[in-house]
Amino acid sequence: MMSMYSKKVIEHFLNPRNMGKLDDPDGVGTAGNPICGDTMTIYIKVKNNRIVDIKFQTFGCAAAIATSSMITELAKGKTIEEAEKITRDDVADALEGLPPIKMHCSNLAADALKAAIDDYKKRKKR
Amino acid sequence: MEKRIYLDHAATTPLDNEVLEAMLPYLSQKFGNPSSLHSFGREAHDAIEDSRKKVADLIGAKEKEIIFTSGGTESDNLAIRGVAYLNKDKIKEEGPHIITSSIEHPAVLETCRDLEKEGFKVKYLKVDRYGFIDLDELKETISKGTFLITIMFANNEIGTIQDIEKIGKIAKDFGIIFHTDAVQAVGKLDINVRRLNIDMLSISAHKIYGPKGVGALFVREGIRLKSIQTGGGHERGLRSGTENVPGIVGLGEACRLAKERMNEDTLHMTKLRDKLIKGVIENIEESYLNGHPEKRLPNNAHFRFTAVEGESLVLSLDQKGIAASTGSACSSKKLQASHVLLAIGLSPVEAHGSLRLTLGRENTEEEIDYVLDVLPDVVKRLREISPLWRKK
Numbered sequence: 433m434m435s436m437y438s439k440k441v442i443e444h445f446l447n448p449r450n451m452g453k454l455d456d457p458d459g460v461g462t463a464g465n466p467i468c469g470d471t472m473t474i475y476i477k478v479k480n481n482r483i484v485d486i487k488f489q490t491f492g493c494a495a496a497i498a499t500s501s502m503i504t505e506l507a508k509g510k511t512i513e514e515a516e517k518i519t520r521d522d523v524a525d526a527l528e529g530l531p532p533i534k535m536h537c538s539n540l541a542a543d544a545l546k547a548a549i550d551d552y553k554k555r556k557k558r
Numbered sequence: 559m560e561k562r563i564y565l566d567h568a569a570t571t572p573l574d575n576e577v578l579e580a581m582l583p584y585l586s587q588k589f590g591n592p593s594s595l596h597s598f599g600r601e602a603h604d605a606i607e608d609s610r611k612k613v614a615d616l617i618g619a620k621e622k623e624i625i626f627t628s629g630g631t632e633s634d635n636l637a638i639r640g641v642a643y644l645n646k647d648k649i650k651e652e653g654p655h656i657i658t659s660s661i662e663h664p665a666v667l668e669t670c671r672d673l674e675k676e677g678f679k680v681k682y683l684k685v686d687r688y689g690f691i692d693l694d695e696l697k698e699t700i701s702k703g704t705f706l707i708t709i710m711f712a713n714n715e716i717g718t719i720q721d722i723e724k725i726g727k728i729a730k731d732f733g734i735i736f737h738t739d740a741v742q743a744v745g746k747l748d749i750n751v752r753r754l755n756i757d758m759l760s761i762s763a764h765k766i767y768g769p770k771g772v773g774a775l776f777v778r779e780g781i782r783l784k785s786i787q788t789g790g791g792h793e794r795g796l797r798s799g800t801e802n803v804p805g806i807v808g809l810g811e812a813c814r815l816a817k818e819r820m821n822e823d824t825l826h827m828t829k830l831r832d833k834l835i836k837g838v839i840e841n842i843e844e845s846y847l848n849g850h851p852e853k854r855l856p857n858n859a860h861f862r863f864t865a866v867e868g869e870s871l872v873l874s875l876d877q878k879g880i881a882a883s884t885g886s887a888c889s890s891k892k893l894q895a896s897h898v899l900l901a902i903g904l905s906p907v908e909a910h911g912s913l914r915l916t917l918g919r920e921n922t923e924e925e926i927d928y929v930l931d932v933l934p935d936v937v938k939r940l941r942e943i944s945p946l947w948r949k950k
Contacts, residue, residue, distance in 0.1 A: 442873075445870070445873065446874075446877060448943060451942070451943050452942070462945070468894075468895075468906075468910065469867070469895065469906045469907040469909075469910045470867070471945055471946060472945070473945040489943060489944060489945035490943055490944065490945065491865060491866075491867055491907070491943075491944040491945055491946045491947075492867050492870070493867055493868075493869035493870055494869055494870055494873045496867075497870060497943060
C-alpha cells in the first residue's frame with residue numbers, strides 16, 4: 433500500500449507538520465467526507481490579515497493526514513487572500529501527486545481551510 | 559527495515575517448504591500433460607490423483623468428489639452458477655431461489671448479484687453483531703423455488719464461525735443444496751463434509767501454505783452442476799482446461815500437511831491469538847474486539863479503536879515492520895466501509911477504525927510481544943492527530 437503513495441505523502445504522514453489544536457484560534461473550520469468517514473479540522477491564528485499560526489486535527493487515511501499537514505505548510509505566513517486561493521491541486525502537487533482515488537482528501541483539506549477562513553471573517557464582522 | 563512480522567495470513571500465507579519441494583519436479587522434468595497416454599502424461603496424471611486423495615482426506619470426502627479449480631473465487635462461481643444454471647426453470651417459482659448472507663466474500667456476493675440480473679431472486683440474510691445468521695430466519699426464508707443455500711464457513715474479516723452443522727441440517731431437511739465457502743476455515747477447523755451435511759465446499763491453496771492460482775471444489779456425489787467453462791472436458795467435464803499440475807500437487811501437499819499439523823497449529827495459534835486480544839484490549843483504552851470472543855477462527859484477531867482510521871494504522875504498523883490489514887474503505891478501491899463491518903452494526907467511522915491481525919503457524923510469542931509493545935504507541939500517535947478523540 434505504501435507504494436501507491438509518493439515519498440512526500442509518506443513523509444508528511446509519518447511526520448505531520450502543525451499537528452494539534454490552537455488554544456485561542458481566530459478561525460476554526462471542519463470538513464468531512466461522509467462516505468469514507470474522514471474528518472479534518474483546521475485552526476488559524478491571524479495577525480494583520482496574515483495567517484501567523486495554523487494547526488490541524490485529522491481522522492482519516494494516510495493521504496488525509498498528509499494533505500492536512502501540507503495545506504498547513506502552504507497556508508502558514510500567507511495573507512488571507514493568498515490562502516483562500518490554495519486549491520486541492522496545489523496541495524496534491526506539493527505532495528508530488530496523490531492516487532486518483534485519494535484526490536478527495538486534498539479536497540477535504542482545501543475545504544477545511546476555506547471553512548476556517550470563513551469562520552475568521554465572520555468573527556471579525558461581529 | 560530489519561524486523562518483519564507477517565500477520566496477514568487471511569490474505570495469503572507463505573509457501574511451505576515441503577509444499578515447494580513437492581511441486582518442484584512438476585515445474586521441471588515432470589512436465590507431462592495428464593491427458594497424454596505416454597509415461598510423461600501418466601506421471602502427471604498420477605500426481606493429480608494423489609493430490610485429489612489428499613484434498614479429499616482433509617475434509618472427509620471421496621476422491622471423485624474433488625474438482626480442481628484456479629482458486630476460491632472460481633470454486634464459488636462454479637458451485638453457485640453451476641447449480642443455478644441447471645435450475646433456470648425454478649425462476650418461474652416463488653423465490654428466493656438462492657439464500658446467502660450479507661457478509662459473504664465478494665466471490666459469492668458478486669456472483670449472486672450477477673445472477674439476480676439473470677432473473678434469479680437472492681435473499682441476503684442479515685447477521686447479528688457477532689456476524690451470525692439467524693437459523694430461524696433461514697428456515698422461514700426457504701420457499702418453493704429455493705434450490706441453493708450458500709453460507710461461508712468462517713468470515714474472512716472478523717473470523718466468525720457459523721453453525722455450519724445446523725445450516726447443513728436445515729438444508730438437508732428441506733432438500734436444498736448447501737454450499738459453503740470454506741477458504742478461511744480449511745486447515746484450521748476440523749471439517750468433515752458428511753458429518754456437517756455439506757454438499758459443496760470451496761477451498762483455496764494459498765490460504766493454507768500452498769501456491770496461488772489453485773483451489774478445489776468439493777461436490778458431493780450425485781449433485782449435478784453445469785460447467786461454466788467449456789473445452790476438453792477435464793475434471794469430469796466440470797472444469798475444462800489442462801490441469802495446473804504443479805499447483806495441484808502443491809494444494810495436495812498443503813492439505814496433507816494441514817491435516818498432519820492441524821491440532822498443533824490450532825493450539826499454537828489460539829494461544830497467540832488470545833494473548834494478542836487480551837494484550838490489546840487491556841492495554842489500549844477504547845479498543846474493542848470485532849466478531850465473537852470464542853466462535854472465531856483460531857488465527858483471527860480483529861479490533862477497532864475509537865477515533866483511529868484503519869489505513870493509517872496499517873501504514874504506521876508497516877513502518878514498524880508489522881504486516882496487518884484493515885477492512886477500511888480507503889485501503890481498497892472503493893471508499894465504502896467494509897460490508898461485513900457495516901452488517902454487524904458498526905457505524906462507518908467505527909468500521910474505518912478497524913484492524914485485522916491474522917496469525918500463521920510460523921508466528922512466535924516474541925512477535926506478539928513486539929506487536930503489543932508497538933501498537934499502543936501507534937494508536938496513541940494517531941489519536942493525537944485525530945479530531946474525534948476526546949472531542950466527543
